Amino acid sequence: xxxxxxxxxxxxxxSGKSAHAEQLASESGLEVVYIATAQVYxxxxxxxxxxxxxxxxxxxxxxxxxxxxxxxxxxxxxPGRCLLVDCLTLWLAQCICPECAxxxxxxxxxxxxxxxxxxxxxPGKILFVSxxxxxxxxxxxxxxxxxxDEAGRLNQAVAALCNKVSFxxxxxxxxxxx
Numbered sequence: 001x002x003x004x005x006x007x008x009x010x011x012x013x014x015s016g017k018s019a020h021a022e023q024l025a026s027e028s029g030l031e032v033v034y035i036a037t038a039q040v041y042x043x044x045x046x047x048x049x050x051x052x053x054x055x056x057x058x059x060x061x062x063x064x065x066x067x068x069x070x071x072x073x074x075x076x077x078x079p080g081r082c083l084l085v086d087c088l089t090l091w092l093a094q095c096i097c098p099e100c101a102x103x104x105x106x107x108x109x110x111x112x113x114x115x116x117x118x119x120x121x122x123p124g125k126i127l128f129v130s131x132x133x134x135x136x137x138x139x140x141x142x143x144x145x146x147x148x149d150e151a152g153r154l155n156q157a158v159a160a161l162c163n164k165v166s167f168x169x170x171x172x173x174x175x176x177x178x
Contacts, residue, residue: 005125007164009173010132010155016171018052018086021127025060028125030082032060035073037091039066039100052086060084066094067106070114077122088130088158089151096146112154119161130155132167 007024011017025032034056038049056062065072069091076083094100095108133151159165165177 004123005164006119006122006128006162007126007166008128008130008155008159008162009166009168010130010159010176011168012132012135015168017129017131017168019055019171020166020168020173021084021086021129022056024127025082025084026057028082030080030125032057032082032084033076034060034062035069035076035083035085036062036064037066037069037085037087037094038064039094066091067102067111068114069111070118073115073122073126074118077124077126079123082125082127084127084129086129088128088154089133092150092154093147096150097143108150112150112157116157116161119158128158128162130158 009017009021009024011020025034036049036052053062063072063076069085073083073085091111092108095102095106095111131151132155133148139145139148159177162177164175166173167176168174
């Protein structure tokens, strides 16, 4: 096994991408740290988050990190450990969405650059979950189009740096890059 094993897992909403990533993390046999990027804004979303929490093994440590993802990855990544980042698209949304009130000093381009800079040097196994948001119509509203554009660019940039990329549809993985 190389010094690192970085895997991007893409899929649409309810595609089974998180469950697939969780299965890969379990099967790795490594200590797993679950890096949750979600901030809970309403009860419906809260229920989605708790459904994910109930599905995860109790011994996995969870780190909640809506911003400064690169810093967290640098401090948590090490040989013999698997990080599961769920998910890149929520992290992006929280960095660019004015309603999400990103804290002072959080700038999307800087956050993105920091992640892409840190990624190649991170040791251990890292599973990145991300939404494929570009398969429908171009959305109405400037912030929505910005989100779709930035998500597509982020997925391409992360995919280029990962040694594996999978696309999940109907719970079934398709290898895009091995």
